[in-house]
Amino acid sequence: MRGTAGAAAGTDGNSEDFQAFVVGRWSRLMRTSYLLTGEQYAAEDLVQACLERTFVAWRKVSLAQDPDAYVRRIMVNAHARRHRMGIKEYLSLSGDPDHEHDLPVLGDSMAQAVERADLLAALAQLPLRQRQAVVLRYWEDLSETQAAAAMGCSVGTVKSNAARGITRLRSAIGLTRAGTDTSLPLHEGLRS
Template structure:
């Protein structure tokens, strides 16, 4: 039994090592700050560890854990919506070549102003580049709801006066 547990733990550590950066990036976009993102990822991985046999048996363990992450974010949001988001430092991933870091900060602030479900839909669809069905699976809703939430979120981003200087938001500007 001890060798079996050790092998299970090693498998989970390997998964965590490969998934950490991607989960942290997604959590940062959802939570709006690095510390909240780290807490969110740790909580999601804690839940994944407890149910590791079910997670590893899934068709896509990464999608399963991403779903846990999104659910954990929604659970937090229902408990207490933060009054504001303070960003101490940019995420680990550098901006794309030619991107202005100030534009990135403005976009992150605009994302933080979206309601939680709209932000989830926009982040998963357009930042993580998931399909509508993958996004629906991660959010635990229908594809139609993803389309609706993403469209509303993009519309709010397009209307945001703080984004006037940016060149593209969801195909316009």
């Protein structure tokens, strides 16, 4: 962290705790952010903004019963604000092999998923709330209650948005196998 925020951390004595938190969560935050935004640079910006807000509130975050839930809520809110302001950058896949490197991959088997590109493109086309519900429920593997807390809505809203999102993903071109093969849940494409 640069500037006054970095100086403040040194005086708090909490900078090491915050740094350990960031190092331990970085990959997961990046993948979740990528699934929310659909674009590498937008994902990096979202994680940076999320971590800046987390750092400012680190005392409160570190004392929270579930710091990960607190940070997820910051990320979802920041993404929603950017989306409302018109800063939408969707993944545009044209079969270009350069897009294989858009997702931050560190030994992640997700990169080997045959339908990865189709799934990510379809995910990027979902409306904001459906995308949030699908990512939080099936990527983050949150309960409906936890996803509702992260999204700031009711459990029913999470259920309906997740169901609509999954239905749209299953009907998307290139995902028909996952949509018709009931032995393979669609969310496995997000994990594999």
